[in-house]
Amino acid sequence: xxxxxxxxxxxxxxxxxxxxxxxxxxxxxxxxxxxxxxxxxxxxxxxxxxxxxxxxxxxxxxxxxxxxxxxxxxxxxxxxxxxxxxxxxxxxxxxxxxxxxxxxxxxxxxxxxxxxxxxxxxxxxxxxxxxxxxxxxxxxxxxxxxxxxxxxxxxxxxxxxxxxxxxxxxxxxxxxxxxxxxxxxxxxxxxxxxxxxxxxxxxxxxxxxxxxxxxxxxxxxxxxxxxxxxxxxxxxxxxxxxxxxxxxxxxxxxxxxxxxxxxxxxxxxxxxxxxxxxxxxxxxxxxxxxxxxxxxxxxxxxxxxxxxx
Amino acid sequence: xxxxxxxxxxxxxxxxxxxxxxxxxxxxxxxxxxxxxxxxxxxxxxxxxxxxxxxxxxxxxxxxxxxxxxxxxxxxxxxxxxxxxxxxxxxxxxxxxxxxxxxxxxxxxxxxxxxxxxxxxxxxxxxxxxxxxxxxxxxxxxxxxxxxxxxxxxxxxxxxxxxxxxxxxxxxxxxxxxxxxxxxxxxxxxxxxxxxxxxxxxxxxxxxxxxxxxxxxxxxxxxxxxxxxxxxxxxxxxxxxxxxxxxxxxxxxxxxxxxxxxxxxxxxxxxxxxxxxxxxxxxxxxxxxxxxxxxxxxxxxxxxxxxxx
Numbered sequence: 214x215x216x217x218x219x220x221x222x223x224x225x226x227x228x229x230x231x232x233x234x235x236x237x238x239x240x241x242x243x244x245x246x247x248x249x250x251x252x253x254x255x256x257x258x259x260x261x262x263x264x265x266x267x268x269x270x271x272x273x274x275x276x277x278x279x280x281x282x283x284x285x286x287x288x289x290x291x292x293x294x295x296x297x298x299x300x301x302x303x304x305x306x307x308x309x310x311x312x313x314x315x316x317x318x319x320x321x322x323x324x325x326x327x328x329x330x331x332x333x334x335x336x337x338x339x340x341x342x343x344x345x346x347x348x349x350x351x352x353x354x355x356x357x358x359x360x361x362x363x364x365x366x367x368x369x370x371x372x373x374x375x376x377x378x379x380x381x382x383x384x385x386x387x388x389x390x391x392x393x394x395x396x397x398x399x400x401x402x403x404x405x406x407x408x409x410x411x412x413x414x415x416x417x418x419x420x421x422x423x424x425x426x427x428x429x430x431x432x433x434x435x436x437x438x439x440x441x442x443x444x445x446x447x448x449x450x451x452x453x454x455x456x457x458x459x460x461x462x463x464x465x466x467x468x469x470x471x472x473x474x475x476x477x478x479x480x481x482x483x484x485x486x487x488x489x490x491x492x493x494x495x496x497x498x499x500x501x502x503x504x505x506x507x508x509x510x511x512x513x514x515x516x517x518x519x520x521x522x
Numbered sequence: 523x524x525x526x527x528x529x530x531x532x533x534x535x536x537x538x539x540x541x542x543x544x545x546x547x548x549x550x551x552x553x554x555x556x557x558x559x560x561x562x563x564x565x566x567x568x569x570x571x572x573x574x575x576x577x578x579x580x581x582x583x584x585x586x587x588x589x590x591x592x593x594x595x596x597x598x599x600x601x602x603x604x605x606x607x608x609x610x611x612x613x614x615x616x617x618x619x620x621x622x623x624x625x626x627x628x629x630x631x632x633x634x635x636x637x638x639x640x641x642x643x644x645x646x647x648x649x650x651x652x653x654x655x656x657x658x659x660x661x662x663x664x665x666x667x668x669x670x671x672x673x674x675x676x677x678x679x680x681x682x683x684x685x686x687x688x689x690x691x692x693x694x695x696x697x698x699x700x701x702x703x704x705x706x707x708x709x710x711x712x713x714x715x716x717x718x719x720x721x722x723x724x725x726x727x728x729x730x731x732x733x734x735x736x737x738x739x740x741x742x743x744x745x746x747x748x749x750x751x752x753x754x755x756x757x758x759x760x761x762x763x764x765x766x767x768x769x770x771x772x773x774x775x776x777x778x779x780x781x782x783x784x785x786x787x788x789x790x791x792x793x794x795x796x797x798x799x800x801x802x803x804x805x806x807x808x809x810x811x812x813x814x815x816x817x818x819x820x821x822x823x824x825x826x827x828x829x830x831x
Binding site: 427 | 536537539543545546638639641642643644645646649651652653654655656657658659660661662679681682683684685686687719720721722723724725726727728732736747749750751752754757759761776
């Protein structure tokens with residue numbers, strides 16, 4: 214059926230971990246206990262990540278032996294167990310060898326595997342903080358399955374960590390220009406593809422059609438899947454599509470975007486050269502979507518224009 | 523970029539609603555009020571749906587005027603506002619003209635638009651029931667945005683209705699056989715594609731690779747996106763892929779599947795004829811994935827073998 218190889222070069226960031234989630238160990242306390250000597254822990258402080266320079270830095274999990282029931286076991290990475298745990302400002306200050314960094318800001322400089330483990334840790338901690346109480350009955354939950362289930366003993370409900378599906382779409386018109394939008398609050402000159410959350414009862418294809426209409430009053434007439442990316446800011450999985458739209462002038466009527474417009478390759482190249490135009494960095498699916506469109510019919514690849522891959 | 527037309531014939535069920543979600547009306551009480559005379563309401567009782575024969579049946583929304591702040595406004599359908607509201611057994615018994623049906627059981631017989639509206643209503647009610655209390659602080663939430671936001675005034679957090687992304691994958695081997703699995707509890711002879719929830723920090727492609735390995739010990743070496751489908755049983759959006767896997771014998775080691783095996787087209791055709799084999803019905807993405815693989819290299823389409831489309 215002409216199925217392409219995967220993984221492939223279009224894979225965006227947060228996506229390449231060699232970590233083995235090894236779900237069967239989540240209920241195997243003995244296996245985790247036996248691996249504890251070499252186990253490491255990623256302390257997370259206000260969603261900031263422990264780093265030394267541009268590298269993920271961990272602490273021995275044994276240091277946290279009394280609190281491992283509050284930690285979340287992430288899996289096996291290079292034969293070592295990896296946990297994550299939320300820590301206080303006071304604790305963070307006790308480890309002068311660690312520098313706590315915002316993951317989004319640091320992501321451009323990270324090794325792919327480090328970025329993937331940090332994204333996983335951040336997403337799990339975000340989920341756990343928002344499920345301390347049962348949404349059905351209001352009583353406190355307790356962690357089980359090594360932190361992967363939050364259980365309500367009062368009403369017998371189990372809460373699982375999942376992600377909010379969101380779509381990204383690079384829309385082209387019949388002149389092969391690219392539709393980009395600007396959100397209020399973005400730095401001047403920054404543009405990106407359109408995006409939106411998938412609603413209940415909606416296929417992702419229907420989300421693409423709905424959001425492009427809501428945000429820019431452009432009708433999508435065809436689409437093709439590109440790739441997906443975990444995006445822990447705070448809890449998304451992004452699903453990217455290329456689409457074609459009708460040749461109307463974009464209209465922005467809602468609060469979500471402050472502007473939307475069609476861009477030719479020449480406009481983007483000229484804007485990048487004069488530094489009047491920029492877009493999300495290369496680890497983002499947004500960039501990869503724009504790049505795939507751009508490089509399809511360009512004299513010079515987009516990565517050469519921005520001076521990096 | 524050779525983008526195919528969408529919508530296309532492979533669209534599975536729950537997916538074709540002409541309903542306009544019209545998000546701007548969620549905060550426009552006046553607009554909803556003006557449309558109230560012709561508005562209808564879908565009462566939902568224990569997740570069962572109001573039907574007359576095989577058709578979605580609604581009640582005038584005016585009958586529920588005092589409770590519309592507890593109802594969820596779904597959008598505009600054929601120029602009419604549509605609400606949904608959970609009702610009790612006693613209420614359901616008061617409307618003898620309605621028959622309350624399980625949506626999954628009825629889905630095969632429904633018109634696509636009816637099925638799509640019911641799936642949306644079911645998903646919203648499921649979400650609302652599980653977010654009555656704030657997961658961060660445990661206090662009661664209150665509905666706002668016409669039921670599309672559940673707000674916690676105690677800790678100032680807003681909860682949004684979203685869906686759990688789950689992947690489905692039809693895996694082929696080098697002999698172009700199809701990998702199918704059986705879950706414990708399924709009726710004898712029923713097989714389907716493999717499936718699994720997308721975890722935090724994971725791309726959907728990585729979920730495909732992980733789940734096929736966890737469930738059948740087959741390594742995925744390439745994959746291609748097929749289509750997505752809303753699946754409100756209880757709260758998923760299904761994302762379907764075709765994949766190729768290595769030519770090993772499937773091994774089932776976990777509780778999720780009781781069996782997994784490779785099937786040739788001949789085996790499937792013979793099993794369908796002798797009624798020793800069956801699979802999910804045509805409104806499912808699972809069926810559409812198997813059908814797309816089957817029809818790719820078959821003398822007779824799968825729909826002819828099962829006697830329906």
